[in-house]
Amino acid sequence: MKLIRSDRKALYAFMAPALAVMILFFVIPVIYVIVVSFLKWNGISAPALNNLKNYALLMKDKSFSRSVINNIIWALVAGFIQVPLAMVMAIILSRKPKGWKFFRTVYFFPQVISGIALATLWRAIYNAEHGMLNGLLRAIGAGAAAKDWLGTIQTAFPAVLIYWVFYVGYYMVIMMADITTIDTSYYEAATIDGATDFQQAIYITIPLIKKTSLLTCVTLASVMGLRQFEQVYMLTNGQPANTTSTIVLYMYKKMQNANYGIASASAVILIIVGVVFIVCIRKLFEGRGDKPVVAKNVRRAVK
Amino acid sequence: MSETRLRPALHGKELVLAVIRWILIIFFAVYTLFPLIWLIISSLKTNFEFLAQSPFSLPSKPQWINYKNALTVAGLGRMLLNSVFVGLSATLVNVIIASMSAYCISRFRFKGREKIFTLFTAGILVPLNALMVPYFVIINKLGLYNTYGGMILLYAAIGIPMSTFLIRGLMDSIPMEVEEAAYIDGCGFYGRFFHILLPLSRTGIVTAATFEFLTCWNEFVFANLIVSSEKLRTIQVGIRYFTNQFSTDYVSMYAAIVISIIPSILGYVLFQEQIIAGMTSGAVKG
Amino acid sequence: MKKLFALILAVTMCLSLAAIAVPASADEIVINFPSIWVGTDSKAPYMAEMIEAFNAENAGSIKVVVEEQTDYQAYRDKIRTTITTGNAPDLCILDTTFDIKAFAESGKFMDLTPYLEDGWGENFTDGAFDAWSVDGKVSILPFEAAVFTPIYNTEILKAAGWDHFPATYDEFFKMAEDVKAAGYNVMGQMAGDNAWSSMLWYSLIAEAIGGKDVYEGGLSNPAFVEAAKVLKEMYNYTFDGAVSATASDVNGHFLARDTAIYLNGPWWIANFYKEDNAVDGVLLADVCEVATNPAYEGGKGDNGLVTTVQGFLAAAKQSDPAKEEAVVKFLKYISEPERVAQWALSSGAMFFVKYTPSPDTTLISQKVTEVSNNASYTILHVNGAFPTAFSTEFPAALSALILGEVDEQGFVDQLQLAIDMA
Secondary structure (H helix, E strand, O other), X not given: OOOOHHHHHHHHHHXXXXXXXXXXXHHHHHHHHHHHOOEEOOOOOOXXXXXXXXXXXXXXXHHHHHHHHHHHHHHXXXXXXXXXXXXXXXXXXXOOOOOHHHHHHHHHHHHOOOHHHHHHHHHHHHOOOXXXXXXXXXXXXXXXXXXXXXXXXXXXXXXXXXXXXXXXXXXXXXXXXXXXXXXXXXXXXXXXXXXXXXXXXXXXXXXXXXXXXXXXXXXXXXXXXXXOOHHHHHHOOOOOOOOOOOHHHHHHHHHHOOOHHHHHHHHHHHHHHHHHHHHHHXXXXXXXXXXXXXXXXXXXXXX | OHHHOOOOOOOOHHHHHHHHHHHHHHHHHHHHHHHHHHHHHHOOOOHHHHHHOOOXXXXXXXXXXXXXXXXXXOOHHHHHHHHHHHHHHHHHHHHXXXXXXXXXXXXXXXXXXXXXXXXXXXHXXXXXXXXXXXXXXXXXXXXXXXXHHHHHHHXXXXXXXXXXXXXXXXXXXXXXXHHHHHHHOOOOXXXXXXXXXXXXXXXXHHHHHHHHHHHHXXXXXXXXXXXXXXXXXXXXXXXXXXXXXXXXXXXXXXXXXXXXXXXXXXXXXXXHHHHHHHHHOOOEEO | OHHHHHHHHHXXXXXXXXXXXXXXXXXXXXXXXXXXXXXXXXXHHHHHHHHHHHHHHOOOOEEEEEEEOOOHHHHHHHHHHHHHOOOOOOEEEEOOOOOHHHHHHHOOEOOOHHHHHOOHHHHEOOOOOHHHOEOOEOOEEEEEEEEEOOXXXXXXXHHOOOOOXXXXXXXXXHHHHHHHHOOOEEEOOOOOOOOHHHHHHHHHHHHHHHHHHXXXXXXXXXXXXXXXXXXXXXXXXXXXXXXXXXXXXXXXXXXXXXXEXXXXXXXXXXXXXXHHHOEOOEOHHHHEEEOOOOXXXXXXXXXXXXXXXXXXXXXXXOOOHHHHHHHHXXXXXXXXXXXXXXXXXXXXXXXXXXXXXXXXXXXXXXXXXXXXXXXXXXXXXXXXXXXXXXXXHHHHHHHHHHOOOOOHHHHHHHHHHHHHHO
């Protein structure tokens, strides 16, 4: 939209609060973090310039590269498994099966339960001795597969990742709201043409939410995956052998060690990895010349 | 399939789909209800039962005293009110500021727009734990240490990038034509924002508000960092009342958690219709 | 809707303004004290009593305001942040995860030496300050002590045919075989969370092997590789899933009475006497006995004791001498031997203060004190002796060792690398 002169002032006025907040709470603090990332500093003695040494140390540290890889896997699983699952459930529930309102509410519950409770519950489920998962395996005669799920290198990270993938409530609600805005005449026409529910989902629903709520959810979920900290911290504390660590957990431990230089350097790397990731997602969703879909499906907005 | 004769009969693929659909619905319901039920059952045990026996057994005798502990010893009532107040205020401030900036970024081409948007996107990714020191300094310098204002400002601020991102995403999908028509009719900058964009992007605003509120509700690190007075403590601090340096009184903590989630679940159930209505009363796709 | 928003905004602003203006009477000195000795901590009730009494005695002139902190990790984060930004609280509690030496050198804390030399120091146990003073000055005050010595369930040992606790580690593993054969776990190990129990065992084994000079030369002392071997061996005698276990698993097993030996600090002693933990009316304390750390065949250890400083008191440097006096007055108040004796009795905690213990020698805490009094020397646990980086890396290195990802030398190397990095 063109800007006329009077608009310009208004525009500045509208941007001002957000920009002020961004400068005060993000730009300045992040500059601080970047500066500290070049220092050797324990937070109490005088800091000393450390040049790029912190970054060099990070590159060499296997547990840091493992953390970066874990975060990328986490973001991919969140964006491309968790969100599609949420989408499937959103599509199913928006066809209003019996009790859909109840389910919609119930699916949201885990969002409001404190992370501490979820972590202790899942520790108990994965527990080697009286864990529910092992109990289940023994009950179906697969007792040989029973193990210390969070204490085995091969299973710990998948176990941490998987339990959380099925908590889809938040993304589901966002997509359901979007789906309800789709003009019902589309579905009516498709039903007359004999399209199944499945086909309707593929050809009508998904293309219509792709650029809006689906993109939002994929980005949101990936960001959550990249920033993952609390669940890992409480479930495994990054163990065994640092195989479940994440960047933020790594950073947090370095802060505990009062090694602010390396902690800050890992924060900087997380921001860089994250920006690259988000740009890739946007490219993925915008890239393939399917813009016409949106243009064609111009919303019938206000009457 | 005689029993379904009255309705259009499900057969072949459709039957399979219907079965899969219900398996999924039930699976997710069990999966999401289980933690809550487990939590409630655990909150009625003794610590001995919880620690020394199977975590999936039932309490021999329900220990309502845990709830009494949570309410009286930890003083959860005041903390709940604080959480609601801080959460709602921060959310309100947050979405107002974010929708204003989202409007500008989404609807106008101005110098530095791309840079500003990149800045917001990067803001989403900043690991806030790394910012404890600068945030503490800022809140202190503003004279807001140990105040509601400090918490509200900090919570509103840290959610700005995410909220702007969510609201802008929605505004971007509203066609320019709608606004151009209003523009021609003489509707100004503010008019278009209040009368067209804001109502149309309700979905995004509600999404952002829900996210922001949940963030405030679940936040602990900064709630502990920038507040020292018991009067201002929020619920997440209260939940941790039953941990100490050496051990945790799990059962009382679980009682505290159950008490703390009742308002959020109740609020969600009560306001769900409004929230969803807010989400859906915008545009119609098609 | 608009009205509601406006209302909320207005209320918000009023409240934030109201909260800024904290009224304080001009003459009263307020000491702010973020404390972890609150909530469910066993030291909390008596601490609260003391503060109340102190405030009443000094009404109008001094007031100690406690900021309750229950989550220790969050407390550490906050204290570290406040100190880094130059906002150290008037008084706070530190532990060995902080770099105490660097704190003492920083000059940000009050120099307590003149007060200690002026008679107050007499209250403290001999040599309490030695390891923590810088240039002969004490600014970070070692206050709460802890000793770590095994406590065992006599019934389980009896069931395995043992009427005494092993005196050497060779004997220990013979007993372990018997206990295991009788269907019990020997001890609780954990590599999950902060690997606390295993870290304590590691300290005990290292003491038995390396003796009182085990920390000289840091981790390069071969005792640490040897100790890693013994610790790994112990994982054959713990419960299933110890690699991912946490303190609540270890405690739970000992409470369930399926595990023979327990190792933790004195703060846990209260649990031995809780009715909740009784089985068929028998208190845990009634079936438990305190042991000493076994000796190691060919080791240098000789009746040593693993201890730590569980809590230091640190007071921020004050520009106002009157406030400094007030803080010291409070510190003196809570380190008064009679009060400390009561405090110790009511909580089970131990202090670096000389006090007359309770005469009841059947108490587990008394037996622990006896073991500690009979020790020929004390060393710190590894957590306190090495930089924090050691402790944060310990769970990772230990789980790698137990799962066979690294050998004993690799385990020690990994810890050394973490220390070097910090």
